[in-house]
Amino acid sequence: MERIVVVGAGHMGSVIVRGLLDGMPRVEVVVVEPSAERRASLDGGAEVAAAYEPRPDDLLVLAIPPQAFDSFADGLPPGACAQATVVSVMAGVRLETLASALGTGAVLRAMPNLASRVGQSMTVLCPGDQVSTGGMERAKGALSVIGKVLVVQDESLLDAATAVAGSGPALVAYLAQSFTDFARGAGFGTHDALLLTSQVLRGTADVLAEPGVTPESLYQQASTPHGTTAEGIATLREHRVGESVRAALEATTERARELAG
Known part of the structure; x- marks a missing residue:
């Protein structure tokens, strides 16, 4: 039976484990968590261990804080990861660092997001040069249980992926807070204001996922000349909202590069 080992039972690790249990019932799922208190709080369905005991052909998912990685790697027996495929969801830990510390080139980096908790993550996955096609597919399949997966070959793109x-x-x-604030100011209750905003975001995302639709084509289609939407788009342009959003993404990308060293 295929075995997937998730190291770390924090927020992201727990989300991945729940996704694996629900979406890949024929896979053996093991959770490695050093904290006895956190181990005791885990739901059933997965085997729980205090330390990683390697087996050949493990898919090893590292969902620990980046500052805990050195301690984890130092505590492994020699050659523990030699036959494993390792997927790291640790922000900022480069492929080269992973390979050197773990003694294997079969390493991948993944950048999921908080929508993973509702199965709608946009995860960007980057494999190292020595990852086999089979290892790549296993990693992609495991991460697909929490949402969509986009594979990139250029590790530098992960900094921009961190932003976007x-x-x-x-x-x-x-x-979205501005939408809900406006709706509440107009007289809607807090619940209804959030319902309006969340459904607008959800519906817009679904329309953008249709073949041939782009953000520009969508807002142009909705903008009747001299109409309400056209007035709103013109005001956004006047206040340079698009430029502000791009600046925020550029700042986030630069910060990701700094944290990665």
């Missing part, structure tokens, strides 16, 4: 996919939900939520 990783920080994107928070940036969108910041903008």
Whole structure:
């Protein structure tokens, strides 16, 4: 039976484990969590261990904080990861660092986002040069249980992915706050204001996913000359909202590069 080992039972690790249990019932799922308190709080369905005991052909998912990686790697027996495929969801830990510390070139980096908790993550996945086609497909399949997966070959793109996919939900939520504030100011209750905003975002995302639709084609289609939408788009342009959003994404990307060293 295929075995997937998730190291770390924090927020992201727990989300991945739940997704694996629900979406890949024929896979053996093991959770490695050093904290006894956190182990005791885990739901059933997965085997739970305090330390990683390697087996050949494991798919090893590292969902630990980046600052805990050195300690984890130092505690492994020699050659523990030699036959494993390792997927890291640790922000900022480069492929070269992973390969050197773990003693294997079969390493991949993944950048999921907070929408993973509702199965709608946009995860960007980058394989190292020594990852086999089979290892790539296993990693992609495992991460597909929490949402969509986009594979890139250029590791430098992960910094921009951190901005667009990783920080994107928070940036969108910041903008959504303006929608809900406006609706509440117009007289809607808090619940209804959030319903209006969340459904607008959900419906817009679904329309953008249709073949041939782009953001520009969508807002142009909705903008009747001299109409309400056209007036709104003109005001956004006047206040340079698009430039502000791009500046925020550029700042986030630069910060990701700094954190990665």
